[in-house]
Amino acid sequence: MALDRWIALAFIALVCVYGYAAFFTMDDSLPPILRRNPIWPSTFPKILTILGLIVGLIVLFTPKPGGPKPAKDGAIDLTRLGDYHIWQAGALLVLMVAYALTLRPLGFVGSTIGFLVLGSVLLGERRIHILLPVAGIAVGSIWYLVQEVLGIFLRPWPAMFM
Amino acid sequence: MLEGLLIGLSAAISPFNLMMVVMGCLIGTLIGMLPGLGPMSIIAIMIPVAIGIGDPTAALILLSGVYYGAIFGGSTSSILLNAPGVAGTVASSFDGYPMARKGQAGKALTIAAIASFAGGTIGAVLLMIFAPALSSVALLFHSAEYFALMVVGLSAIAAFAGTGQVAKALMMTILGLILGTVGEGALSNMPRFTFGMMDLQSGFSFITLAMAMFALPEALFLVMNPSRAATGDSGKIDNLRISKEEAKSIAPVIGRQSIQGFFIGVLPGAGATIASFLGYAVERNIAKGKEQEEFGKGSIKGLAAPESANNAACTGSFVPLLTLGIPGSGTTAILLGALLALNVTPGPRLMTDTPDVFWAVIISMYIGNLVLLILNLPLIPYIAKILTIPRTFLIPFILFFTLMGSYLGQNNSTELLILVGFGVIATILRFADYPLAPLLIGFILGTMLEDNFARAMQLYRGFGFILERPMTLGLLVLAALLVLLPSYRGYRARKRAEGVADGD
Numbered sequence: 001m002a003l004d005r006w007i008a009l010a011f012i013a014l015v016c017v018y019g020y021a022a023f024f025t026m027d028d029s030l031p032p033i034l035r036r037n038p039i040w041p042s043t044f045p046k047i048l049t050i051l052g053l054i055v056g057l058i059v060l061f062t063p064k065p066g067g068p069k070p071a072k073d074g075a076i077d078l079t080r081l082g083d084y085h086i087w088q089a090g091a092l093l094v095l096m097v098a099y100a101l102t103l104r105p106l107g108f109v110g111s112t113i114g115f116l117v118l119g120s121v122l123l124g125e126r127r128i129h130i131l132l133p134v135a136g137i138a139v140g141s142i143w144y145l146v147q148e149v150l151g152i153f154l155r156p157w158p159a160m161f162m
Numbered sequence: 163m164l165e166g167l168l169i170g171l172s173a174a175i176s177p178f179n180l181m182m183v184v185m186g187c188l189i190g191t192l193i194g195m196l197p198g199l200g201p202m203s204i205i206a207i208m209i210p211v212a213i214g215i216g217d218p219t220a221a222l223i224l225l226s227g228v229y230y231g232a233i234f235g236g237s238t239s240s241i242l243l244n245a246p247g248v249a250g251t252v253a254s255s256f257d258g259y260p261m262a263r264k265g266q267a268g269k270a271l272t273i274a275a276i277a278s279f280a281g282g283t284i285g286a287v288l289l290m291i292f293a294p295a296l297s298s299v300a301l302l303f304h305s306a307e308y309f310a311l312m313v314v315g316l317s318a319i320a321a322f323a324g325t326g327q328v329a330k331a332l333m334m335t336i337l338g339l340i341l342g343t344v345g346e347g348a349l350s351n352m353p354r355f356t357f358g359m360m361d362l363q364s365g366f367s368f369i370t371l372a373m374a375m376f377a378l379p380e381a382l383f384l385v386m387n388p389s390r391a392a393t394g395d396s397g398k399i400d401n402l403r404i405s406k407e408e409a410k411s412i413a414p415v416i417g418r419q420s421i422q423g424f425f426i427g428v429l430p431g432a433g434a435t436i437a438s439f440l441g442y443a444v445e446r447n448i449a450k451g452k453e454q455e456e457f458g459k460g461s462i463k464g465l466a467a468p469e470s471a472n473n474a475a476c477t478g479s480f481v482p483l484l485t486l487g488i489p490g491s492g493t494t495a496i497l498l499g500a501l502l503a504l505n506v507t508p509g510p511r512l513m514t515d516t517p518d519v520f521w522a523v524i525i526s527m528y529i530g531n532l533v534l535l536i537l538n539l540p541l542i543p544y545i546a547k548i549l550t551i552p553r554t555f556l557i558p559f560i561l562f563f564t565l566m567g568s569y570l571g572q573n574n575s576t577e578l579l580i581l582v583g584f585g586v587i588a589t590i591l592r593f594a595d596y597p598l599a600p601l602l603i604g605f606i607l608g609t610m611l612e613d614n615f616a617r618a619m620q621l622y623r624g625f626g627f628i629l630e631r632p633m634t635l636g637l638l639v640l641a642a643l644l645v646l647l648p649s650y651r652g653y654r655a656r657k658r659a660e661g662v663a664d665g666d
Binding site: 039 | 329330332333336337339340343352354355381382385386387552553554555557558559561562565566569570573575576578579581582585586590591593594595596612615616619620623624656
């Protein structure tokens, strides 16, 4: 089965869970006074469930147009997935998660310099002497712009230092 | 009207107010360029500055300068990075980014600058002429019609977003609507589908979703397939000029979309986003043969249409604000708050009580558009230098801006984890050739759609509003046709293809 049908199947499963919540569990906590309303918080989700099931099934069962499709410029060919730098993309995703988890405990400056430097190194950059000053200047100026000009609080250093 | 224009002109061209226009446009363009910071957040941040000025005319001039500066700046990041900073410029990336990847970034930015200028200026002329009249038309629309209008918008987007794959686009629209229902509901403040998580109480953030749908998969694709970057990273922005033929071919598009965009912008709830998507869809649909195939691959018409439509719609959204005191969008709602803080009550009496405010804002729109054109055209080669940065530096920075954009909106690290999660899902969806724009637009319109639907249901005690209001019924029929016709055409084409294969 092609990937788009697997996605349609996953979508139908999601809609089933969503629909179960909308049809069977959501209305239990509705106060009696709101029950007299023609519209309940679950009305719109119920309509979406029905529409979602119909559309999901159509995508799942519509026959695909025959013949090979012309390859799009620069698109990823799923049959040759191993030829791409999948591990690099995966490592960057892990790095993003690590950034999310360290932003508060390490502070903006430390975690961002770490993210930018490690990200570039992961992608094959080896000129650390350029990388470090670029990351430092960028982080400093962005912190100044956000904190001082825009007035949005960003803790620059680890919590124990301030 | 002439008298009003003169009052406005004398107020707007005072050195201080001129400075406000220039400052507003500059700040708006620079911040709007950063993916993630949309006009709403920029205006919200600028409000204390504007109120500090004390003069309502200058304050409104500054804020509106920031508003269209942000929309204008947003198109730059859409074109160069495929990372729209503003929902209204998502459609600009459909053709702007392919153009940049073909090494035509300079041309794309020139077209965007000219189309935005024309859209904004035509919008300002229309605002001046139609402001009083249009407000009465917009008043005829009840929540039932707004609901139906949004359904038409969503169907049109689904019908045109995916070539020959309407069902997939519809599926994405519904997924967007489903995501939009997470959080507190339309009528009651009951949390829905939050699974007990406090972070989901206010729903998913639009910026996070926009980043996850567009910027993140693009950056990941760049990592996985470096040849993708090689095609666009020429960095030569030497071809800023557009030829006479190109100018001729986009002129009618700009004209049509400025007018259409303006009228869509007037309707509350519609705004720049839907104007740009509809503008793109309409132009794609009326284009012939080869030109139609070009859409999505770097068509100049496909770039000019949303650019003129979104700027015209921004101007249009001032109509209900200035004449009725009703904000049509989140951004104008923030403007309304600023005006009230400055002791100016927008509404029908604004034109008679404080004509200097009303007309000065309109005049400053012309000046603002001129400033934006003068500002952006000479700066284009410098802006486009971003493409010459090596990918080992560029990609971590794109990812960082993506993360920052969603973090600053909510000041919450959980948002970053949600971003990564949605980014992975969006990348898989792109692998399978699912269009992502319908998902995002479904998500943005979802809340408004449900609000209006709920109001109509309450007013008519059920689904009666569909039959009792002919305009609603007409619009809903139109929406159904929009979805069914391309599907039917696709079905017939498939049958015919099968017939040929069988030797029929």
